[in-house]
Amino acid sequence: MKLRNPVIASALLFAGVAHAQSSVTLYGLIDASLVYVNNAKSTTSGQNASQFLENSGSVSTSRWGLRGNEDLGGGLSAVFDLENGFNGANGTLKNGGDLFGRQAWVGLRSSQYGTVTLGRQYDFIVDYVAPMSATGSGWGGNLAAHPYDNDNLDNDMRLNNAVKFSSVSYGGFKAGAMYAFSGQAGGAGNNNAYSLGASYGKGPVSLAAAYIQINRSTVIANATGAVSTGDGDYLTEGGKQQIYGAAARYQFGDKSSISAVYTHSVTYNITGLDLASSAVTGSSLKFDNFEINGRYFVRPDFSLGLAYTYTMGSLAGAGAKSADPHWNQFVAQADYSFSARTDVYIETVYQRVGSTNGNTVFNAQDYNMTGSAGNSQVVAAFGLRHRF
Numbered sequence: 001m002k003l004r005n006p007v008i009a010s011a012l013l014f015a016g017v018a019h020a021q022s023s024v025t026l027y028g029l030i031d032a033s034l035v036y037v038n039n040a041k042s043t044t045s046g047q048n049a050s051q052f053l054e055n056s057g058s059v060s061t062s063r064w065g066l067r068g069n070e071d072l073g074g075g076l077s078a079v080f081d082l083e084n085g086f087n088g089a090n091g092t093l094k095n096g097g098d099l100f101g102r103q104a105w106v107g108l109r110s111s112q113y114g115t116v117t118l119g120r121q122y123d124f125i126v127d128y129v130a131p132m133s134a135t136g137s138g139w140g141g142n143l144a145a146h147p148y149d150n151d152n153l154d155n156d157m158r159l160n161n162a163v164k165f166s167s168v169s170y171g172g173f174k175a176g177a178m179y180a181f182s183g184q185a186g187g188a189g190n191n192n193a194y195s196l197g198a199s200y201g202k203g204p205v206s207l208a209a210a211y212i213q214i215n216r217s218t219v220i221a222n223a224t225g226a227v228s229t230g231d232g233d234y235l236t237e238g239g240k241q242q243i244y245g246a247a248a249r250y251q252f253g254d255k256s257s258i259s260a261v262y263t264h265s266v267t268y269n270i271t272g273l274d275l276a277s278s279a280v281t282g283s284s285l286k287f288d289n290f291e292i293n294g295r296y297f298v299r300p301d302f303s304l305g306l307a308y309t310y311t312m313g314s315l316a317g318a319g320a321k322s323a324d325p326h327w328n329q330f331v332a333q334a335d336y337s338f339s340a341r342t343d344v345y346i347e348t349v350y351q352r353v354g355s356t357n358g359n360t361v362f363n364a365q366d367y368n369m370t371g372s373a374g375n376s377q378v379v380a381a382f383g384l385r386h387r388f
Contacts, residue, residue: 021071026388028064030088031057031141033345033383040370040377041363048373056088058381059141059333059345063102075111096231102158114167114176121162124176124197124210125243125263126155132208132247132259134293134307134331143349143379144331145367147311148275149235150287151243151263152212154367156275157235159193159226172202180226182215190217191225204251211244218269236285237272241265245289255303258294263287270315275368278361283317293331301338307331313362323357327364341387352376 033055040051056062065083072078083102085094095101105119126136134140136154145154164178175198182192197210214227218239223229229237245263252258266286273280293307311327329351337343349366353375356362365371366379 024068031060031385033058033381035381039372041373062088077109080106123195123212128197128199128208129245132249182225191222193226206249209246214241236267239269241267261291286314288312305333325362
């Protein structure tokens with residue numbers, strides 16, 4: 001016993017050290033709200049009607065995930081993230097039923113250089129530009145999305161088969177690049193994608209810019225390439241798609257801020273819009289979004305947010321349905337935090353669209369709410385959000 005005790009003690013000590021060098025964390029968020037929608041198109045009469053519903057993810061999509069880290073020594077770590085999206089109102093899976101449809105990746109992280117990851121991941125529009133917008137990872141979330149989330153600031157789209165590098169911060173400057181494979185034999189350029197981005201932050205000022213391009217063939221479909229068409233996470237259907245954007249933010253006080261965001265998106269030979277659930281045929285569909293938003297913390301646990309976005313669209317090559325629509329969208333939010341993990345919010349969105357040339361695909365529609373039969377819509381949500 002006297003001989004074995006030091007051996008056992010050493011083994012236990014080694015096991016404790018090994019455990020301390022690696023970790024797996026279960027995390028998640030549930031967002032449930034009561035929502036009022038006016039001018040919702042009735043499924044029976046086709047006319048506008050009021051709609052009341054319980055909704056999951058009005059601001060933040062409900063999710064749970066596992067993320068892990070293992071210290072490999074010398075400033076190198078193995079990292080991974082598996083993230084599932086679900087509907088908190090009825091328990092069903094999001095992302096077309098994919099188990100880890102939000103994120104699924106593994107990689108290596110260097111404390112000196114940055115992180116290389118492989119799998120299903122977000123592009124740099126999401127990583128660098130979106131946090132300065134009201135939508136997406138910004139304070140306004142899903143209901144504050146630009147029309148049809150045309151610029152992916154609300155991170156509806158992910159890239160499959162992706163290799164991604166994100167640098168560490170060098171004096172406030174960060175940059176990254178990624179490439180997503182098509183996976184198609186003899187068709188490396190059919191539904192592949194790439195993205196670039198950079199950000200800079202010093203003191204109260206933050207700047208960011210990013211670009212993404214998706215290459216698709218309108219002749220031979222490739223539904224399992226870089227952008228899936230079977231999971232509902234694509235933005236448009238058709239040919240090549242390009243999105244770029246830039247943002248600037250000034251922070252004052254501890255957390256209050258004001259931001260300006262510009263994004264441009266275009267899809268050539270378009271055949272469909274996902275969030276509008278509509279076929280759209282034309283030589284190109286373009287959007288330019290101009291957003292200004294601000295959030296003010298009245299006190300540490302209570303904030304007020306306002307955002308305005310003007311969107312110019314252009315559908316070309318659609319014959320009599322060609323149009324140059326434009327949207328005005330206003331967002332207002334009040335948020336109160338009971339704790340660091342639980343808060344309640346009231347958020348209202350007003351959207352009005354003009355110059356549609358009678359093309360009903362451009363009728364007003366906020367995020368994935370029931371679209372309007374006309375040119376305006378108001379959505380109001382009262383929600384409870386809990387993080388774990």
